[in-house]
């Protein structure tokens with residue numbers, strides 16, 4: 107392992123770190139090339155070097171990392187950095203290594219060989235490591251706790267830094283249950299300073315962080331939230347002819363600069379990426395529906411400028427340090443001002459002029475209100491009552507709505523939302539409301555005139571709705587939902603199961619881009635289909651670890667049910683029992699992929715979700731009807747109720763899902779199933795095989811729904827080409843669409859399948 111460079115003019119550090127500001131500045135210069143400290147960096151560094159706990163609130167891109175990186179260089183021992191995202195750890199570690207600073211991270215994505223090297227180094231008399239990045243999950247394990255205690259007993263634990271510390275608070279915008287697990291650190295290491303860092307914490311969250319971590323008499327440092335180099339702007343979707351075109355024009359007219367576009371849903375990420383790619387804009391989608399290796403490639407390509415625009419869900423970006431992001435767009439309304447600040451704050455970390463453009467739509471507002479109204483019931487919420495949280499959630503949301511629907515200074519609105527006082531002269535025409543007040547006022551007037559506008563009112567629409575909240579499959583929900591973590595959570599779960607599945611994925615080409623990965627997956631899938639009937643390797647740990655757990659199956663069913671519910675909302679005229687239908691769809695994926703493991707299974711679930719997000723009601727109806735017919739014709743086992751619900755069917759008559767899923771879990775797949783089920787094929791409805799009313803003798807042996815020849819689910823590649831064709835069709839329709847008619851969230855799939863050519867998406 108690389109040794110730290112010797113510091114100019116002295117030793118590599120002292121136990122108590124008694125360094126003068128000048129000496130600290132020379133360390134900054136030597137390793138990072140900066141001539142002076144920014145904001146409150148020096149105070150934070152001095153606080154922890156003197157052994158004090160410290161709570162540090164600095165704006166996004168303000169340089170919080172330096173507050174523990176400099177102490178790591180001047181103190182004896184290792185600085186432990188707790189971070190919520192693997193991508194963030196990887197990013198920081200590789201940047202530190204490039205500067206000759208010995209840093210490592212421990213996570214499920216690390217190879218065993220690397221992990222062993224790190225552990226050997228920590229166990230050695232004089233570890234060469236200066237910074238060790240870990241996940242909160244790992245810190246909570248007894249094995250790692252013991253390792254830390256050993257390190258501490260040898261006087262080699264220098265500091266514990268907790269990055270993105272707001273994640274520990276249920277009141278914060280990004281609460282992560284795993285952060286709760288680190289609250290015992292203060293007790294465990296009473297003499298080691300703890301440094302808590304965040305960019306986004308309102309006063310209540312600040313207090314919560316300090317008390318949750320039991321910081322002792324901490325030095326509290328707060329810098330202004332103002333980001334003077336970001337120009338803030340709101341555009342109104344309901345007043346635009348075509349939002350996609352507006353975004354591509356914005357990107358083109360800015361010279362295809364490095365940008366991030368945030369969307370609420372994965373399907374929108376894929377869809378918008380396709381549109382931008384067709385417009386010649388180098389772009390890639392990033393969301394939790396893609397496997398971790400694909401996400402890493404997307405991130406690498408973007409960090410190294412091979413891709414200019416990332417179209418992402420909130421899964422992307424926390425702490426990602428690309429300095430020259432010039433534009434951050436919100437394609438959908440964020441859930442709070444804190445989220446908006448954090449996400450828009452990824453622009454201009456190099457302090458150069460940058461833009462935040464939020465696309466505000468009345469429909470988005472309505473949907474987000476609905477999501478938030480129901481989200482508290484899904485949260486794990488130790489200290490607070492759900493009513494309190496739900497009220498807070500809605501109050502937070504109303505702040506961002508106010509930001510969009512008001513004609514006063516945007517900058518002032520942002521800063522004041524964090525409880526900071528603002529001088530009236532602060533903005534200096536660096537937001538649209540201050541720069542073009544008349545234009546903004548007139549747009550707001552136009553918005554009021556949009557038909558059925560619920561402008562300035564709390565939408566009543568969902569108060570009476572019978573729609574179930576779980577229909578919305580958004581990333582910020584999934585992140586909070588530990589059950590669905592297996593493939594939803596971008597943040598690390600340090601369990602070995604995940605680690606092993608990653609080892610399996612790592613056999614895929616790592617540098618060949620998405621197409622190469624897709625081909626490798628397809629080859630593996632074909633190989634599997636050819637080798638069907640072969641017996642599973644016995645006893646191998648790896649095989650067991652790749653197995654699809656019941657929890658994962660339940661989570662997948664939930665996800666499919668959510669996607670079905672969304673489809674129902676999107677298309678309105680659909681009628682089916684979501685949970686029974688979800689159970690059928692999940693079983694299809696399970697039966698097909700249980701032998702090859704959860705990676706393929708997850709991909710198939712994701713493909714089905716994508717298909718649901720873009721299919722027409724006819725397509726979905728046909729497919730579910732096929733499932734219903736098959737289960738009826740073949741006398742499916744009790745509990746596998748029909749998917750299609752007659753109009754008059756009441757709540758009480760809906761199928762009992764628990765029974766359905768239990769039944770499916772027990773059903774052993776037959777080899778016949780493998781013969782009859784086709785691999786991921788077409789999505790064009792016209793080419794889908796019609797529901798079979800009868801099946802051959804072979805199929806009859808197994809009387810469960812699983813033996814049917816189900817309609818095909820598109821692969822990702824097919825999905826994207828279909829999208830291309832649909833886009834071409836719908837954009838020709840959009841030309842004739844009247845101004846003021848908002849674009850539909852989902853593409854309209856032409857019955858004919860469309861004739862447009864699809865340009866390959868760059869990923």
Ligand SMILES: Nc1ncnc2c1ncn2[C@@H]1O[C@H](COP(=O)(O)OP(=O)(O)OP(=O)(O)O)[C@@H](O)[C@H]1O
Pocket residue numbers: 140141142143144147164165166167168169170171172304305424425426427429451452455
């Ligand atoms: N004193 C300094 N002078 C100039 N640049 C600096 C200084 N300190 C840090 N930076 C640079 O500022 C950028 C942002 O730093 P950093 O990633 O630590 O921000 P952050 O506060 O953690 O932001 P976020 O909240 O988004 O994670 C980095 O590229 C870093 O190298």
Ligand SMILES: [Mg+2]
Pocket residue numbers: 170171269425
């Ligand atoms: Mg940071």
